[in-house]
Amino acid sequence: xxxxxxxxxxxxxxxxxxxxxxxxxxxxxxxxxxxxxxxxxxxxxxxxxxxxxxxxxxxxxxxxxxxxxxxxxxxxxxxxxxxxxxxxxxxxxxxxxxxxxxxxxxxxxxxxxxxxxxxxxxxxxxxxxxxxxxxxxxxxxxxxxxxxxxxxxxxxxxxxxxxxxxxxxxxxxxxxxxxxxxxxxxxxxxxxxxxxxxxxxxxxxxxxxxxxxxxxxxxxxxxxxxxxxxxxxxxxxxxxxxxxxxxxxxxxxxxxxxxxxxxxxxxxxxxxxxxxxxxxxxxxxxxxxxxxxxxxxxxxxxxx
Numbered sequence: 001x002x003x004x005x006x007x008x009x010x011x012x013x014x015x016x017x018x019x020x021x022x023x024x025x026x027x028x029x030x031x032x033x034x035x036x037x038x039x040x041x042x043x044x045x046x047x048x049x050x051x052x053x054x055x056x057x058x059x060x061x062x063x064x065x066x067x068x069x070x071x072x073x074x075x076x077x078x079x080x081x082x083x084x085x086x087x088x089x090x091x092x093x094x095x096x097x098x099x100x101x102x103x104x105x106x107x108x109x110x111x112x113x114x115x116x117x118x119x120x121x122x123x124x125x126x127x128x129x130x131x132x133x134x135x136x137x138x139x140x141x142x143x144x145x146x147x148x149x150x151x152x153x154x155x156x157x158x159x160x161x162x163x164x165x166x167x168x169x170x171x172x173x174x175x176x177x178x179x180x181x182x183x184x185x186x187x188x189x190x191x192x193x194x195x196x197x198x199x200x201x202x203x204x205x206x207x208x209x210x211x212x213x214x215x216x217x218x219x220x221x222x223x224x225x226x227x228x229x230x231x232x233x234x235x236x237x238x239x240x241x242x243x244x245x246x247x248x249x250x251x252x253x254x255x256x257x258x259x260x261x262x263x264x265x266x267x268x269x270x271x272x273x274x275x276x277x278x279x280x281x282x283x284x285x286x287x288x289x290x291x292x293x294x295x296x297x298x299x300x301x302x303x304x
Contacts, residue, residue, distance in 0.1 A: 047189070048122030049111045051104040052130070053082050057094040060135040066099040067140035067303050070127055072149030075115055075179050077107025089289055096296045098142075101130050105152070115148060116178040117189040123152070124160060131162075140164060140303050144295065146288050147251070148187065151175065154261075155188060155195070157237040165302040166237065167295055169244045169288045170254040173261045174198050174230040176217070196229040217252040234261050235268035240302040242275050244291055246282025254284070273302065 060066035071081050080086060081102040093100045105123055106112040131138040142165035145153030150171025157163040175197040177183045183205075186194035200208070204219035221227050234241070243261060245254040255278050262276050277294060279287060288295065 044117060045113065046111050047117065048119040048125075050122055050126045051079065051108050051111055052126050053079060053102045054130055054133070055090055055094060055100040055102070056135055057097055057099065059097065060099055062134040065135055065137040066097055067137050067142065067299075068101060068127075068131060069093055069098040069299065070101045070103060070130075070141070070143045072103055072105065072143070072145040072152050074145075074147030074149045077104070077115065079104040079108070089292060092292055092296065096300060098299065099130075099133075099136055101127065103127075114178070114180045115187055116180050117186055117194050118152075119192070120152075120156060120159065120188055120190050120195075123156060127162075142167065142299055142302070144169070144288070146170060147284065148179070151232070152188070154232045154234055154237075157239050157241075158233045159190070159236075161238045163237070163239050165240045165242075165299060167242045167244070167298065168258070168261075170246060170249055170251070170284050171243065171258065172252060172254070173232060173234070173257040173264075174221070174227060175232060176220070176230070196226075198223060198226045198230045213251050214249065214253065231264075232261075235264055235270060237270075238272065240273040240298070241265070242277065242295065242298045244277045244279065244287050244295075246279045246284060246287055248281050249284045251284040 057066050073080050079102050081090060081100075090100055090102075103123060103126060104111065105118050106115050112118060127141070130136060131141065141163050143153040143156060143163055144167040145151070146169045150168035153166055154168055154171060155175070157166045175186060175188060175195050177197050177199050178185050178187045183200045186197040188195045188197075198220050200216065200220050201223070204216045207213075207215035207219065241261075243258040245258040247255045249255060258276050258278070262274060265274050275298070277291065279291070
């Protein structure tokens with residue numbers, strides 16, 4: 001009797017410890033699943049829809065169709081290439097004989113609000129619709145992307161044999177997480193399924209909070225398992241490739257990532273033309289405009 005009474009407080013204490021332990025385990029489990037929970041509850045809308053604007057050179061007609069160049073901007077969203085400020089840049093492509101299709105894939109009315117699980121099929125559908133224009137030479141298709149747009153251009157070319165030339169300016173060799181505030185999902189999806197991506201961890205987020213965006217990406221890429229799974233299969237492309245990067249890119253290591261793309265193309269004995277234009281001291285912004293003459297020259301050579 002006395003033994004039973006003396007053990008009662010101990011039994012209660014153990015019961016409380018078990019309850020607290022169970023609560024802690026539940027909290028830890030919820031925290032480990034927080035990225036997935038956030039992704040599940042973030043609403044997606046207008047997936048597979050894009051906006052686009054087509055510019056035709058004065059010489060384009062059904063009798064003289066123009067090769068098509070598709071332009072993708074970066075994580076700023078919208079279609080900055082359609083602005084008045086970009087008129088000289090647009091005109092240079094038109095003067096070179098290219099029809100220019102500017103594609104906005106998020107950040108505009110009627111299309112996804114954020115860069116989150118953008119459906120590649122919707123982008124390809126918009127391109128295919130434009131290729132049906134009799135003033136377009138359907139068999140001569142080039143894509144040009146800047147930053148996240150370069151990531152998109154490489155992904156599309158790895159999935160579409162119709163693309164004959166790819167220009168990737170300050171791009172990446174892997175798919176990264178969506179740059180939305182939650183950063184828990186892929187930037188892209190294919191046939192309704194998110195594409196494997198390199199996630200941002202708490203460790204990689206800390207430099208971001210300190211304003212060191214590049215370091216955040218570098219730490220995220222140390223996750224080798226995720227990095228290997230998120231590699232863009234550039235070896236599957238059937239296109240000439242021009243990569244342009246800046247060695248002082250402050251956003252992410254575009255030069256190093258472009259070098260790795262070249263290495264993989266070499267390892268797979270890639271049969272098409274490829275080149276990496278590495279700009280010493282170049283930053284993340286402005287290279288597509290500064291080196292437009294080199295881009296045009298590459299495009300013209302590839303279209304012959």
